[in-house]
Amino acid sequence: xxxxxxxxxxxxxxxxxxxxxxxxxxxxxxxxxxxxxxxxxxxxxxxxxxxxxxxxxxxxxxxxxxxxxxxxxxxxxxxxxxx
Numbered sequence: 229x230x231x232x233x234x235x236x237x238x239x240x241x242x243x244x245x246x247x248x249x250x251x252x253x254x255x256x257x258x259x260x261x262x263x264x265x266x267x268x269x270x271x272x273x274x275x276x277x278x279x280x281x282x283x284x285x286x287x288x289x290x291x292x293x294x295x296x297x298x299x300x301x302x303x304x305x306x307x308x309x310x311x
Contacts, residue, residue: 231260240272248273 233255237248248270252262266274 233260233262235262235264237264237266237270237273238268240269244270245273 233252235248235252237244248264252264255262
């Protein structure tokens with residue numbers, strides 16, 4: 229049995245990046261060799277011009293069209309995790 233994991237990152241969105249890198253991190257934590265292949269829109273994840281910038285509160289942006297959920301998410305957070 230080989231201890232290698234290959235992941236294809238074909239979408240360049242913020243939340244898709246979380247999925248790719250979380251899977252890669254979990255595989256690496258179990259001592260597996262990890263390779264990520266960036267293709268199509270996934271190339272945007274590794275270009276310097278497309279870095280994800282946090283807002284003035286240090287929060288990552290919500291996907292476009294989801295801004296109205298922001299207040300609800302803040303209310304749902306547990307007190308120890310609030311800023």
